Amino acid sequence: MDVYKKRVELSLEEYVEGVRSNNRAVLARAITLVESNAARHFSMAQDVLTSVIPQTGNSIRIGITGVPGAGKSTFIEAFGLKLAEQGHRVAVLAVDPSSSLSQGSILGDKTRMDQLSRHPNAFVRPSPAGGNLGGVARKTRETLLLCEAAGYDIIMVETVGVGQSEVTVRSMVDCFIVLMLTGAGDELQGMKKGIMEMVDIMLINKADGTNRQAAEQAKVEFKRMFHMLPSVTEGWETEIDTVSALTGRGISECWETIERFHQHMKNTQQFELRRKEQATNWFHSLLEEQILKRFYDYPFIKSQLPDVKKDVLLGKSSATRAVSLLLQEYEQKIYNN
Amino acid sequence: MDVYKKRVELSLEEYVEGVRSNNRAVLARAITLVESNAARHFSMAQDVLTSVIPQTGNSIRIGITGVPGAGKSTFIEAFGLKLAEQGHRVAVLAVDPSSSLSQGSILGDKTRMDQLSRHPNAFVRPSPAGGNLGGVARKTRETLLLCEAAGYDIIMVETVGVGQSEVTVRSMVDCFIVLMLTGAGDELQGMKKGIMEMVDIMLINKADGTNRQAAEQAKVEFKRMFHMLPSVTEGWETEIDTVSALTGRGISECWETIERFHQHMKNTQQFELRRKEQATNWFHSLLEEQILKRFYDYPFIKSQLPDVKKDVLLGKSSATRAVSLLLQEYEQKIYNN
Known part of the structure; x- marks a missing residue:
């Protein structure tokens, strides 16, 4: 059982069986996987989760x-x-x-x-x-x-x-x-x-x-x-x-x-x-959060948004027009990427 | 003044002056413009709004x-x-x-x-x-x-x-x-x-x-x-x-x-x-609402979303994986449009 405490990578089966049998070391490692922000952990974490959903x-x-x-x-x-x-x-x-x-x-x-x-x-x-x-x-x-x-x-x-x-x-x-x-x-x-x-x-x-x-x-x-x-x-x-x-x-x-x-x-x-x-x-919260995150992280938006927002707060543009123009430019960018 | 009640289109100046002087007929028409869902009214409505913001x-x-x-x-x-x-x-x-x-x-x-x-x-x-x-x-x-x-x-x-x-x-x-x-x-x-x-x-x-x-x-x-x-x-x-x-x-x-x-x-x-x-x-609510609306209105999302959601609710996939796959496919679509 001590193998689970070592730094070797576990297989999907080892994760799933370990979690199901409440092997605390494996459970802790599975949680660490889920908490990881590394891309290479993402797929395994989701495989583990999908496998244990019935339980x-x-x-x-x-x-x-x-x-x-x-x-x-x-x-x-x-x-x-x-x-x-x-x-x-x-x-x-x-x-x-x-x-x-x-x-x-x-x-x-x-x-x-x-x-x-x-x-x-x-x-x-x-x-x-x-x-x-x-x-x-x-x-x-x-x-x-x-x-x-x-x-x-x-x-x-x-x-x-x-x-x-x-x-x-x-x-x-x-x-x-x-x-x-x-x-x-x-x-x-x-x-x-x-x-x-x-x-x-x-x-x-x-x-x-x-x-x-x-x-x-x-x-x-x-x-x-x-x-x-x-x-x-x-x-x-x-x-x-x-x-x-x-x-x-x-x-x-x-x-x-x-x-x-x-x-x-x-x-x-x-x-x-x-x-x-x-x-x-x-x-829905996962989905919408991701959509908004991708939008706000887009370089063009990141660089433009502060000024656009400032114009609105200073009364230089209606909020509706500012949003509309920003989205129009954004869509032109992504479609012509 | 009766000209404002007629069906002639008003100019931006007529709208702005009419609103500022509280000409009720013009105010009512400006509101109708703002409430209109027609694309041709949008630009004029936002011009009027932007002009009156200082007041x-x-x-x-x-x-x-x-x-x-x-x-x-x-x-x-x-x-x-x-x-x-x-x-x-x-x-x-x-x-x-x-x-x-x-x-x-x-x-x-x-x-x-x-x-x-x-x-x-x-x-x-x-x-x-x-x-x-x-x-x-x-x-x-x-x-x-x-x-x-x-x-x-x-x-x-x-x-x-x-x-x-x-x-x-x-x-x-x-x-x-x-x-x-x-x-x-x-x-x-x-x-x-x-x-x-x-x-x-x-x-x-x-x-x-x-x-x-x-x-x-x-x-x-x-x-x-x-x-x-x-x-x-x-x-x-x-x-x-x-x-x-x-x-x-x-x-x-x-x-x-x-x-x-x-x-x-x-x-x-x-x-x-x-x-x-x-x-x-x-x-922000205007902006995010538009971003989400565009996403949900996109034909690929409209056709795929119900099934993806169903899989998640039936426990066939983790929510995170389902969302991740959906967004990946979506981005491939829009970038290769």
Whole structure:
């Protein structure tokens, strides 16, 4: 088995068999392949993915967001350990497009989730390094599929609660959880607008010691708020619970809530629907992202766009005319290439 | 002046002078030009727009949304009349991408806003007929500019509260208002998720007679909700007021709130910033929409895409590989055209 740790290239069969039998070293290498930006890895990565597709789809996909300081890592570690000890197989991934730039980004610090990482039933993978949201999202989605093929039945995707990445993560999971702090209200101002209306479950974390009472009060206030907001999942009013990742209080109940949510999704046929939407959404976002990238990367566009945009912002041209002229010149270029 | 009503073609100067001097017949014809899908109108429409750009930007742009039945038209008529009588010049536009399909769409019924339409200080224009959201949005934005050039200082853009069009309207206005009914909570379920987090002012309409008390109660509840949601405009907590378009109660106060909001935006430099965002946003959405449209309209893509997508949804291919192959074939086609 040690052969897989060496630097020899694996064959397609070795990758596929290794992933299917949850050989962790092979799984890690397959993910590295998927994350690689090298052209020579692309074809093999897609061969592996296509081969394992029949084994995918059998996990509960959970998105977890929250402002920095809400205790996401601590919660995920405590929650993941509890599930792993119950016999679940738990994978933890992250979407953090800025991780190449910012220090201390989510899951970037190897010492975090230390206990969970070492549990035989768990697999923790940091956010793919660098790149824009689109690239990171593709890599995370494909990693999610590889983990499913390796038999992980619970996949958590972590994201920071401050950017466009929440919409992306929401679009790849079945259940979306936001982690809050006890002091309700103010910290929400730091969150991206619109997140509250994508949430299936809210967990008020750090509900321990002297914080306990404030957390219960916040729960009542958030309950009122969600009662007035439209639900993202039909027939499911956002559930709010208080937890303490520190003492473990409420952690088991989280899983019960997720299971109840999952059952509701299944019973109302929303599960199948959301999975279909996930797939369609993925396909179109991949496609459109590539089309736009190719356009913006085209040398003529790269050189012309800043001036064209400036003219529009200065009121020298209507936006419609500027766009129309730019595209006309662009098409002449590519057709006469 | 009657010459403008005849079917003779106007010159660029006639259009520009007519719009600038608020000749309503010329303004209406310029809008028709902008709304035209005929290629021969395109160039003239953009010439007119480019010429009047220096006269644009001097209105307060207000977006108004709300579920069907919230009384948007009645409110806009009462509110618009009040402003017009005070000497303001008020234009009312609409964004309704489905208006070609659905009967009784917003502003589609010529008999609606009858009084306001006839007021010399007001100009009411229904949603451009047909087309997708992108097309309708472009036409509405350009109509907004023409109205500004014609000296309208308050422009209201109406939209139905159930679709993607709210995000579009939010991106073209300074102040975004949602109209609610007195019975709080339930009717929100019919609204598109995320709208509540884009709102600067909420008006609880039909707060008259026996509804009055329920409306005041709803106001208290919504106030609590907004206190917990992040603000879309920094330093401005969504203002909630009860109004009655029927009795006129609260209508004058609406304008005071908008003026206060406007002042806050100016004081905090958010006004300039939002206007700049509006322009940048417009440019990029126009550009990307055209690029994607050209791609999806390309005959090879039109014929291949359904099968490629089907393969992905059936798990026969990874999405990434399918997209990559499709784009490779597409580029070979266009470069060897």
